[in-house]
Amino acid sequence: MNPTQQKLLEVNNLSVSFSTYEGVVHAVNNISFDLKNGESIAIVGESGCGKSASMFAIMGLHNRAITRITADSILFDGRDLRRASENEMNNIRGKDIAMIFQDPMTSFNPVLSIRTQICEALKLHFRMNRKQAEERALELLSLVGIPDPKSRLDDYPHQFSGGMRQRAMIAMALACDPKILIADEPTTALDVTIQAQIMDLVKELQQKLHMSIIWITHDLGVVANIAERVNVMYGGYIVENGRAEDVFHNPQHPYTIGLLGSLPGIKGREGQRLYSIEGIPPVLYQPAAICPFAPRCEYRTERCLQENPPLISRNGTAEHHAACWVELRQQQGATV
Amino acid sequence: MTHATHLQPSQDDWILKVDNLKQHFPIRRGVFQRVVGHVHAVDGVSFSVRRGETLGLVGESGCGKTTTGRSILQLYKPTDGHVYFNGQDLTRLPRPEMRKLRSKIQMIFQDPYSSLDPRMTIEEIIAEGLPAKGYASRADNRERVKDLMKLVNLSPNYIDRYAHEFSGGQRQRIGVARALAVKPELIICDEPISALDVSVQAQVVNLLMDLQKDLGLTYLFIAHDLSMVRHISDRVAVMYLGLIVELASSKVLYEKPMHPYTQVLMSAVPVPDPVVEKSRKRIILEGDVPSPVNQPGGCYFHPRCPMAKPICAQKRPDWREIEHDHWVACHFA
Numbered sequence A: 001m002n003p004t005q006q007k008l009l010e011v012n013n014l015s016v017s018f019s020t021y022e023g024v025v026h027a028v029n030n031i032s033f034d035l036k037n038g039e040s041i042a043i044v045g046e047s048g049c050g051k052s053a054s055m056f057a058i059m060g061l062h063n064r065a066i067t068r069i070t071a072d073s074i075l076f077d078g079r080d081l082r083r084a085s086e087n088e089m090n091n092i093r094g095k096d097i098a099m100i101f102q103d104p105m106t107s108f109n110p111v112l113s114i115r116t117q118i119c120e121a122l123k124l125h126f127r128m129n130r131k132q133a134e135e136r137a138l139e140l141l142s143l144v145g146i147p148d149p150k151s152r153l154d155d156y157p158h159q160f161s162g163g164m165r166q167r168a169m170i171a172m173a174l175a176c177d178p179k180i181l182i183a184d185e186p187t188t189a190l191d192v193t194i195q196a197q198i199m200d201l202v203k204e205l206q207q208k209l210h211m212s213i214i215w216i217t218h219d220l221g222v223v224a225n226i227a228e229r230v231n232v233m234y235g236g237y238i239v240e241n242g243r244a245e246d247v248f249h250n251p252q253h254p255y256t257i258g259l260l261g262s263l264p265g266i267k268g269r270e271g272q273r274l275y276s277i278e279g280i281p282p283v284l285y286q287p288a289a290i291c292p293f294a295p296r297c298e299y300r301t302e303r304c305l306q307e308n309p310p311l312i313s314r315n316g317t318a319e320h321h322a323a324c325w326v327e328l329r330q331q332q333g334a335t336v
Numbered sequence B: 001m002t003h004a005t006h007l008q009p010s011q012d013d014w015i016l017k018v019d020n021l022k023q024h025f026p027i028r029r030g031v032f033q034r035v036v037g038h039v040h041a042v043d044g045v046s047f048s049v050r051r052g053e054t055l056g057l058v059g060e061s062g063c064g065k066t067t068t069g070r071s072i073l074q075l076y077k078p079t080d081g082h083v084y085f086n087g088q089d090l091t092r093l094p095r096p097e098m099r100k101l102r103s104k105i106q107m108i109f110q111d112p113y114s115s116l117d118p119r120m121t122i123e124e125i126i127a128e129g130l131p132a133k134g135y136a137s138r139a140d141n142r143e144r145v146k147d148l149m150k151l152v153n154l155s156p157n158y159i160d161r162y163a164h165e166f167s168g169g170q171r172q173r174i175g176v177a178r179a180l181a182v183k184p185e186l187i188i189c190d191e192p193i194s195a196l197d198v199s200v201q202a203q204v205v206n207l208l209m210d211l212q213k214d215l216g217l218t219y220l221f222i223a224h225d226l227s228m229v230r231h232i233s234d235r236v237a238v239m240y241l242g243l244i245v246e247l248a249s250s251k252v253l254y255e256k257p258m259h260p261y262t263q264v265l266m267s268a269v270p271v272p273d274p275v276v277e278k279s280r281k282r283i284i285l286e287g288d289v290p291s292p293v294n295q296p297g298g299c300y301f302h303p304r305c306p307m308a309k310p311i312c313a314q315k316r317p318d319w320r321e322i323e324h325d326h327w328v329a330c331h332f333a
Helices: A050-059 A086-092 A113-126 A130-143 A162-174 A194-209 A220-227 A246-251 A254-261 B064-072 B094-105 B122-127 B138-151 B157-162 B169-180 B198-215 B224-233 B251-257 B260-268 B274-279 B310-314
Strands: A007-019 A025-034 A040-044 A066-069 A073-076 A098-102 A180-182 A210-219 A227-234 A237-243 B016-030 B032-049 B054-058 B080-085 B105-106 B184-188 B218-223 B235-240 B243-249 B320-323 B326-328
Touching: A025 A050, A025 A210, A025 A227, A025 A237, A040 A050, A050 A098, A050 A180, A050 A210, A050 B157, A098 A162, A098 B105, A098 B169, A113 A130, A113 A162, A130 A162, A162 A194, A180 A194, A180 B184, A194 A220, A194 B260, A210 A220, A220 A246, A220 B274, A227 A246, A227 A254, A237 A246, A237 A254, A246 B274, A254 B198, B016 B064, B016 B218, B032 B064, B032 B080, B032 B218, B032 B243, B054 B064, B064 B184, B064 B218, B094 B105, B105 B169, B122 B138, B122 B157, B138 B157, B138 B169, B157 B251, B169 B198, B198 B218, B198 B224, B198 B251, B218 B224, B224 B251, B235 B251, B235 B260, B243 B251, B243 B260
Parallel strands: A040 A210, A040 A227, A098 A180, A180 A210, B054 B218, B054 B235, B105 B184, B184 B218
Antiparallel strands: A007 A025, A007 A066, A007 A073, A227 A237, B016 B032, B016 B080, B235 B243, B243 B326, B320 B326
8 A cells, every 4th residue: 555645535523413202313423434445444333333334424424404514524536525405416426436236236216227227317417418428328237247239138127137237227326436435335245256256346446537436334254355545334333444454354342353253254163152232222311421342242341431422542553543431452363 | 941962963863854856836727726836946856964963955945945955844735745853754744643742843933023923922932832841830830930031031020021022033033932842842933033233143153053052952054144044053054046056064165166056155155354354366256046837947057057068968867866865966076
């Protein structure tokens, strides 16, 4: 990684909260991260940890009526997205920042052909005419490896298999040469062999098209395969971040250690009990006054129940941080 | 609840034998609902489960693993083949007797949200099967339900609550307690953890393993998550398009997979280690799983197989034992 790489996206102190019948839910709390040109990062966490909510906030996709988004800044290519008007956002969304989703079946419009759906963005953003758009659509479909694209162009989403549908969605996302691709659990609904195909495809396309990628996932295996840097989220907070090697080989937050330990590992250890984190993830009706992981944590100290720890630098590097008061040494459970 | 003898799977004590089981579903079309074809969901599988062991059944979606589980329970009437449970052929059993036997084979389902009746309390859910087993009085039942809840690490104080008040992991525990209520010998676990969060999966897997040790249960563990299946299973069977292509002890299967499809599956699982991932060579499979309506001729896997030879398109490979306890269906294994 080149240290002089320019930051393409920089998010500072982003918070997202929703008004619900049960009260205000603080889904994302003061998270900061950045994405450099051509880099791929991952945001990992379990359902409800705020990983998708933070991405939706950046894209401006939340329902404004019930959502409150605050941030010091969300800088994309030097521009602050918080100040962008709806019109400007429409230009950025789908063009500069594109997104692919978990379930390709529900993210397509079932009553429109693939042709219509891919060409829509091209006509809108590039003012292409029908013929140009169709040519580009064909080019995109063969780029993502859909065999015989010409005959598939007029198919409807339900005529595609799960893997093909995800490819078509990637083609749609790439239509306008985005600078950033946000991949929100794009392989979760797929079988492992198809997942491997899609991950390979995205990595190949990233090289070819020089995109930056944010992967959102709960699958640590997927993260290890694709991400250079990792942000681990828990209860709406980033609890650990760092280079993938550091986070996987020397995890510093008890939650990360627990997550890695609860995986069965590909060799050895059969028959043994898995390390399990007792309890369930929290729903935060207020920003946490104490460490959000403390109730489930086995390293808990007095201080953890008094103050919520900020991200603290680990191992003397500026790249690896963990939000934990306890300094953990090389841990058991860290080896997979 | 303590018949706590940990049963080592003994070599020849088979609790379940499945012999050439087929399950075809008719496809009907038109005004007269004529049968225009069949979905060959399960197309002739044979395997046996030893008492006290866990047999994993893995494969991608649509490969017939869930149908196999349901056909064993006779929830569908199998098209062909036999299912022997403790030596008794379930496919020939009259309904009333099958009904009695169902308490010996129970099932845990994938989705803990749709498999529990939202209008029943936990007590009602867990106790529903009890009268059939001769637990008469209500008070008795309630005590028994409380015992079961303790067994699966749920507080008995929750006995009068409803399913929606629980988290996914807790609901799955309720499903386990319900299955255990009738003292089964064999439990068919149909993707019991795939709907749960990672940190909660480990809790449920540990619970299942503890219960097996304490109660001497036998599991047929159906899942698509290979690393978890390997962790929990003594032996693993790999399914593809309605057939079992390989069956071996989990150690052998993961260290020395013989069938090309097994090898592909193993290599497709991402390893949670960035250094390993960078250096690893993966076999990427082309294309999708063919339709189970018109399977390819010969070996079902040959159109996608990286090592296919002409014979693979002509002849379906035999299901043979290449080493003790290691079965493969491939011409070149």
